[in-house]
Amino acid sequence: xxxxxxxxxxxxxxxxxxxxxxxxxxxxxxxxxxxxxxxxxxxxxxxxxxxxxxxxxxxxxxxxxxxxxxxxxxxxxxxxxxxxxxxxxxxxxxxxxxxxxxxxxxxxxxxxxxxxxxxxxxxxxxxxxxxxxxxxxxxxxxxxxxxxxxxxxxxxxxxxxxxxxxxxxxxxxxxxxxxxxxxxxxxxxxxxxxxxxxxxxxxxxxxxxxxxxxxxxxxxxxxxxxxxxxxxxxxxxxxxxxxxxxxxxxxxxxxxxxxxxxxxxxxxxxxxxxxxxxxxxxxxxxxxxxxxxxxxxxxxxx
Amino acid sequence: xxxxxxxxxxxxxxxxxxxxxxxxxxxxxxxxxxxxxxxxxxxxxxxxxxxxxxxxxxxxxxxxxxxxxxxxxxxxxxxxxxxxxxxxxxxxxxxxxxxxxxxxxxxxxxxxxxxxxxxxxxxxxxxxxxxxxxxxxxxxxxxxxxxxxxxxxxxxxxx
Numbered sequence: 001x002x003x004x005x006x007x008x009x010x011x012x013x014x015x016x017x018x019x020x021x022x023x024x025x026x027x028x029x030x031x032x033x034x035x036x037x038x039x040x041x042x043x044x045x046x047x048x049x050x051x052x053x054x055x056x057x058x059x060x061x062x063x064x065x066x067x068x069x070x071x072x073x074x075x076x077x078x079x080x081x082x083x084x085x086x087x088x089x090x091x092x093x094x095x096x097x098x099x100x101x102x103x104x105x106x107x108x109x110x111x112x113x114x115x116x117x118x119x120x121x122x123x124x125x126x127x128x129x130x131x132x133x134x135x136x137x138x139x140x141x142x143x144x145x146x147x148x149x150x151x152x153x154x155x156x157x158x159x160x161x162x163x164x165x166x167x168x169x170x171x172x173x174x175x176x177x178x179x180x181x182x183x184x185x186x187x188x189x190x191x192x193x194x195x196x197x198x199x200x201x202x203x204x205x206x207x208x209x210x211x212x213x214x215x216x217x218x219x220x221x222x223x224x225x226x227x228x229x230x231x232x233x234x235x236x237x238x239x240x241x242x243x244x245x246x247x248x249x250x251x252x253x254x255x256x257x258x259x260x261x262x263x264x265x266x267x268x269x270x271x272x273x274x275x276x277x278x279x280x281x282x283x284x285x286x287x288x289x290x291x292x293x294x295x296x297x298x299x300x301x302x
Numbered sequence: 303x304x305x306x307x308x309x310x311x312x313x314x315x316x317x318x319x320x321x322x323x324x325x326x327x328x329x330x331x332x333x334x335x336x337x338x339x340x341x342x343x344x345x346x347x348x349x350x351x352x353x354x355x356x357x358x359x360x361x362x363x364x365x366x367x368x369x370x371x372x373x374x375x376x377x378x379x380x381x382x383x384x385x386x387x388x389x390x391x392x393x394x395x396x397x398x399x400x401x402x403x404x405x406x407x408x409x410x411x412x413x414x415x416x417x418x419x420x421x422x423x424x425x426x427x428x429x430x431x432x433x434x435x436x437x438x439x440x441x442x443x444x445x446x447x448x449x450x451x452x453x454x455x456x457x458x459x460x461x
Contacts, residue, residue: 078441096441141435167435185434218413237413269410290410
């Protein structure tokens with residue numbers, strides 16, 4: 001049987017606005033979504049929402065309700081993305097003001113900004129943490145990706161990944177964290193791999209080992225790498241959802257990905273976000289400018 | 303507005319407006335499906351006001367019908383506009399006005415691309431990138447003073 005991507009359920013989530021973001025909770029039982037202007041991100045008992053007012057709100061789960069815990073201020077304009085480090089002790093935010101902020105959280109739920117990094121020359125669109133190390137990656141309107149590490153209590157940009165020819169919209173680490181996938185307005189997806197040789201200054205070296213081009217008809221807005229199956233899903237401005245699978249027999253330094261399944265009219269408008277369920281293999285959520293969320297089941301080849 | 307009251311291009315060349323659309327026999331026939339054509343898209347945007355002059359974008363030749371392409375079956379619209387001078391600081395605002403007019407007028411299925419006619423503006427690439435970024439376009443429209451300027455460009459003065 002050929003691999004397939006079939007809709008399981010459609011949710012009219014935001015009938016009067018765009019649906020910009022969907023995120024599963026760590027156990028895969030809850031799905032959070034947001035309309036234009038706010039972007040929640042799942043991390044167990046916390047939710048963050050972002051507004052056009054340059055602030056980040058932290059919400060904490062109390063019984064069955066979420067209550068506002070604190071509001072993080074500092075960015076000069078819209079906060080684009082927020083992400084928790086796997087340890088839960090660090091939070092990162094990024095903004096149209098070109099900066100990335102790293103916040104430390106203590107036991108009393110106090111948030112303190114540790115570092116402000118200005119390594120990009122334009123809007124920072126997205127940030128992701130490494131799955132098991134304290135390593136942070138950011139994507140920007142300046143076409144570059146930056147990778148940050150802590151050094152002497154300060155966060156520093158340790159690598160700048162150049163190769164995309166337009167805005168990089170989103171990033172995803174593979175399950176091991178050895179590779180990073182990026183998607184862009186240049187209609188390509190790139191896979192980057194860390195090479196072991198560090199420079200004397202401690203700079204990291206990441207190389208582009210694969211470019212997926214010719215598959216996407218417009219801007220690729222989001223990418224999600226499944227922790228359970230290794231499948232790579234993309235959300236595209238051409239209304240399609242696509243799933244790529246890796247050829248496991250290929251040389252790890254020259255990976256080969258092929259299009260396993262695609263739904264060309266997955267939504268009626270741009271697809272903004274895709275997210276694999278963390279516990280149930282093959283379950284994928286996508287959302288669109290049409291305000292809808294669709295849950296898909298990806299069935300790999302038998 | 304840059305330069306205070308001094309106009310960037312004080313004496314623009316003025317072009318003649320195109321006539322009314324010629325109706326075909328089938329246009330009024332409810333049983334015939336008429337796909338959206340280039341002229342209809344052009345008619346939606348040709349009377350947008352220039353931010354500096356009391357003239358329309360058509361009269362300034364910023365918009366021409368030959369640079370308006372629509373594909374109804376594929377739900378795509380592509381509009382190129384030509385700033386009157388290569389350093390026109392209004393280029394982004396003009397592009398934004400065209401984009402907003404089309405976003406407000408066309409069914410949501412349409413993908414709308416607005417860009418500068420290649421080779422006619424010093425910051426062509428930067429302006430095109432900004433107009434293609436939907437977060438930036440949405441953020442611009444959250445700015446009430448900018449939205450007001452856009453709405454002024456879109457107010458029809460001829461009727």
